Amino acid sequence: MTSAQINRQWLFRRRPRGELTADDLQWVEVPIAEPGQGQILVRNLYVSCDPTQRSWAAADTYYPAMKVGEVMRAFALGEVLTSRLPEFQRGQLVQGLFGWQDYAVADQRGLYPILAVPESVPMETAMSALGNTGMTAYFGLLEVGRARPGESVVVSAAAGATGSIAGQIAKIQGCRVVGIAGGESKCRYLINELGFDAAIDYKGENVMTRLRQTCPNGIDVYFDNVGGRMLEAALANLALHGRIVICGAISGYNEAAPPPGPKNYLKLLTQRGRMEGFVVIDFLPRAAEALEALAAFMREGKLKDQVDVLHGLENAPAALARLFSGENRGKQLVKV
Numbered sequence: 076m077t078s079a080q081i082n083r084q085w086l087f088r089r090r091p092r093g094e095l096t097a098d099d100l101q102w103v104e105v106p107i108a109e110p111g112q113g114q115i116l117v118r119n120l121y122v123s124c125d126p127t128q129r130s131w132a133a134a135d136t137y138y139p140a141m142k143v144g145e146v147m148r149a150f151a152l153g154e155v156l157t158s159r160l161p162e163f164q165r166g167q168l169v170q171g172l173f174g175w176q177d178y179a180v181a182d183q184r185g186l187y188p189i190l191a192v193p194e195s196v197p198m199e200t201a202m203s204a205l206g207n208t209g210m211t212a213y214f215g216l217l218e219v220g221r222a223r224p225g226e227s228v229v230v231s232a233a234a235g236a237t238g239s240i241a242g243q244i245a246k247i248q249g250c251r252v253v254g255i256a257g258g259e260s261k262c263r264y265l266i267n268e269l270g271f272d273a274a275i276d277y278k279g280e281n282v283m284t285r286l287r288q289t290c291p292n293g294i295d296v297y298f299d300n301v302g303g304r305m306l307e308a309a310l311a312n313l314a315l316h317g318r319i320v321i322c323g324a325i326s327g328y329n330e331a332a333p334p335p336g337p338k339n340y341l342k343l344l345t346q347r348g349r350m351e352g353f354v355v356i357d358f359l360p361r362a363a364e365a366l367e368a369l370a371a372f373m374r375e376g377k378l379k380d381q382v383d384v385l386h387g388l389e390n391a392p393a394a395l396a397r398l399f400s401g402e403n404r405g406k407q408l409v410k411v
């Protein structure tokens with residue numbers, strides 16, 4: 076087998092306890108598979124690192140749990156090498172759940188569709204602001220959170236992939252935006268680079284107190300990526316008719332047992348509030364609408380896309396760990 080014919084793969088080896096590390100996976104080198112009728116062969120150029128991979132490794136979620144022995148499930152962007160699907164041609168760029176590997180055989184019967192990447196969109200942007208990440212922020216904030224001009228919006232994990240875009244969309248929408256992030260440097264970045272109105276360093280400041288100071292009239296929309304105590308602090312400061320968007324809860328993903336729900340959830344009652352979760356895949360039929368709007372924001376210079384790229388498929392587990400240590404700034408990718 077020459078190196079050109081080898082497919083390097085990260086296989087899922089066991090359910091993680093605590094953080095998902097390379098020890099929970101297995102590195103193998105196998106021959107490249109042949110696509111059958113109705114399939115394509117893709118050479119991955121970028122693979123994605125997402126907190127949800129930790130959830131897929133643990134249990135059934137909105138997708139069934141990963142099975143031991145399968146290729147580590149991951150979004151990826153690659154080039155079609157062989158197509159036995161009429162809608163894709165050799166050389167075309169596509170996105171899908173192609174996994175942490177060099178080459179994937181994929182079809183349209185999987186958990187997530189194969190999507191064409193427009194030629195006008197740079198690859199890293201297609202995996203970030205003009206991809207799933209951007210759509211998550213867009214639909215989460217505007218459809219689920221229904222953020223309106225003049226409202227106070229708070230975003231957690233605000234310097235991360237989804238949070239940084241959600242906060243910027245909120246600014247574009249005419250909201251006052253407060254970001255919560257770990258560390259002074261990320262907080263400075265939110266204010267100086269992304270135009271947030273205020274930032275809270277949850278590692279160095281009291282979130283409850285700072286939310287009271289930065290949102291004196293209460294929080295109208297809380298875009299939650301973190302859960303746990305941050306969710307409780309946001310509930311405590313909820314404005315009348317406030318909305319809480321449950322995008323994610325990364326603070327609990329590595330825990331063996333889910334953390335107890337917010338003890339002050341009755342704030343939803345006193346404030347006539349609403350808390351609603353969503354999964355971006357439900358909005359895929361409306362992808363074009365979001366991607367057009369996001370592309371226009373970028374063209375007008377109102378939306379910055381931040382990507383954080385590590386090189387080498389072998390470094391994918393280390394890249395995933397950065398999401399949990401907070402080392403990443405913006406969308407964490409691995410260039411294969």
Ligand SMILES: NC(=O)c1ccc[n+]([C@@H]2O[C@H](COP(=O)([O-])OP(=O)(O)OC[C@H]3O[C@@H](n4cnc5c(N)ncnc54)[C@H](OP(=O)(O)O)[C@@H]3O)[C@@H](O)[C@H]2O)c1
Pocket residue numbers: 124125126127208211232233234235236237238255256257258261300301321322323324325326327353354355356397398399400401402403404405406407
């Ligand atoms: N509902 C959906 O359809 C959907 C789609 C995509 C993503 N999500 C969710 O959105 C959230 C963000 O995902 P992402 O892909 O954009 O990742 P990300 O925000 O780029 O990376 C995760 C960030 O979370 C923060 N973090 C990690 N552990 C934390 C903890 N214990 N407490 C507080 N903050 C912590 C870190 O930032 P700091 O340095 O600030 O700590 C880190 O940068 C996740 O909860 C994910 O599951 C949901």
